[in-house]
Amino acid sequence: MHAVEASRRESHTTSRSGLIALTLATLIAVATLGLGSPRFVVLRPHLGALAIARAGESIAIEVTTSIPFWRPEWRVWVDGPRGRRELAIEQVEMNLRGARQRLLVALPDDLGVGGLDLTVEAGALRRYRPQALHVVTGYPQRVRFVQLADLPVLGDQGSGEAAMGSLIDEINLIAPDFVLFTGDVIYGDPEDGRYQVLVDLLHRLEPPAIVAPGNHEYKGWSRYLQHFVEPWHVVDFGHLRLISLNSGHGRDQLTLTQERWLVETLADSGDRTPIVQVHHPPFGPRGVARLPLAALRDTGCPLVLSGHLHHDALFDIDGRQRSDSWQFPGPRFAVTTAAGQNDLRPGSPGSTETYAGYRLIRMDGGEVVSMTYDRNGDGERDAISSYPSGLIRVTRPAPGSALVENGFNEALDRARVRIEAPASGPRLRADRGRIVDILPSSAGEQQYVVEIDLPAESRTVITLIEESPE
């Protein structure tokens, strides 16, 4: 009898404990998953791995939500020089792996070209991704792009911001189709707002920026992830597939997963020509980013771009350093000098000359047309040299005019100059080149974007003049 009673009491205690546990578990789930106030994060696109599209095309926005099966009313906005626009959501794909949802968003035909900030709303919640979208007029067959690495030191209230600002003005003048930032974009302690300085500077950059991390980003890696979100990613630009890798880690290697992802992404390129950027070069004295070379060769990758060494260098797929020519079959493994002035090193063996710069690369279809600069001015491009910075600049001698100095010993076609003029005045035209866009500027002003071909080592003055009545 006592045993039965004890058993009943124990059973009662157990069921009561079970009830308590169930209640507790439910409370924990409710409290932590936030059923009352769900949240979301925009995974893609983002600064450094932005969506590049033409007006009229659709882009995919991926979000992850704090609770599964959440179906808020999504709204998407873009902000740019022409103001704020709401974009129409064509489709919402739900329940993707990783609690993700994919919003397919249509870009209106009259959106205008250029970089745009993205805002995604779900009810009262709002997530902002600066420079996450870039609208282009089209994907040209002949592409030119700039690649740079090891930027000036930002955030020290020193010369770094000014140097980076000048560099961005220079790149804007060259008007490449896109810019690759191949790591070491931030030096020093990231806790003091250095990333915000970089983000503000990238806002000034007119072409789309695609960013890969370097080893210095691993000091404060979480800050990097806050702004650039993905350590490695792929962005398609017309017939090109731009693959950015992460060789930081403090071990200067790709992880096995990343290696597998690279092989799959290369194989999945289809008709697109893959271009790879990875901070650590796979060859050379400090180059250790092991890459699947056979996959690069077999998929016709013509270029693997790196930095890290703070000098120029070029290697072929066998790891031989080339100083004879950049025109050889197979992938070219090009190392670009630092964009900042810090810790520069001589590039050629025996040389003591150092310089900061970037690489300007021209491609026609999947072929590289040019990727080096003629630094000694003998009329032939060097085998390895990148373009020294500071040789091309624009000044404004008078209102409504611009003086462009092309210090390169090569012509530069389709350079773009911005000239400010009063918005209220008569309609203007440029005395040279052609106006390709007119953007609203500061109060009462507007910017005329003039496209012009610049001869080698030239000084060109462009003036806005009143359009004749005819």
Added chain:
Amino acid sequence: MIRYLIVLQFPFLFFFSLLVCLNVFWVSGPVPLIYGTGLLVLALLGSLLHHMGRRSASRPVTLSVLLLGACVAAWVYRPLHLGAWETNSIGQALGVMALGALCLMASSLTSRESTAPGRSHHLPLALAGLGILWLAALDYMSAPLLLSGLVLALGIARGTGHSEPSNNTLAHHGARLGGLARYLVFLAGVSLAAVAFDFRRDPTWIVYLALALVCAGVAAAASTRAPARALLAAALLQCLLLIASSLVPAVLLHPAHSIAGGLVLGSALRSLEWRGDESPGLGALAGSSLYWALGILTAIGFAQHLPAWQWRLVLLLPIIPLLWGRLGAREPEPANCAG
């Protein structure tokens, strides 16, 4: 079985999950010091609690720790959810480490509640259950941290007695396989955590880890009757695994690697539980946390220095003397192993 879950949640849910999250999201400022020191202290504390505390724990104390742990889990998880680690706040780091301490205490106290080992299917089920819990990380990276708290909450439902009486006494056998078993737990950590870096970008690894834990459960079940022989087989399998993955790192990318690593882990844990003549089986499992933790840390160390990858082979050296002294280990008498 819930006792086993509570004991094993610290090494296989909280500790591993925290290391994975720290690797994936990283932290800045003074916070890494808190996490780094905290993890080390917890790992050492786990071992100390195992070796020093042989006294039985009272149920009310255990219940209080379980309750507190569940509440702290709810408190610290919310800011981690989604925007994990973005704040880098000291408060968040202290909260997470407090949760770790409570998870560890719950594990240790539960393992000391009773000297009676559980039924033979409890360990396999607990390991498989942990594998299934890990699948939550497919959607929410840091979910296993919360699940640690939920396991503690489940512990409250386990009833009041020191019961789960066993008609299966795995506990009374003379073979001394503890050293080898612990070392295999360490090596299983080295093998299974080698990809911790890539959990965020490639969720396949979460499935692989779940697969490994389920296979550990299968191995624990299969090795019930002959744990000594199973342990020796596991040692050989682990040697092959380490040699293969050291020479050809791509071996890590194959699910067979996870399956084999899981089999090694399950056999080693079963063997640890089995050597109950020296300590209660559950206590031995709780004490294995340190070896598992060291294995994970070693794996991450090698993953950060891939040029030294092949030096993992050096880890095989201690196996030789451990195996040498254990080849003569006798199987337990099959007393009431029906479970």
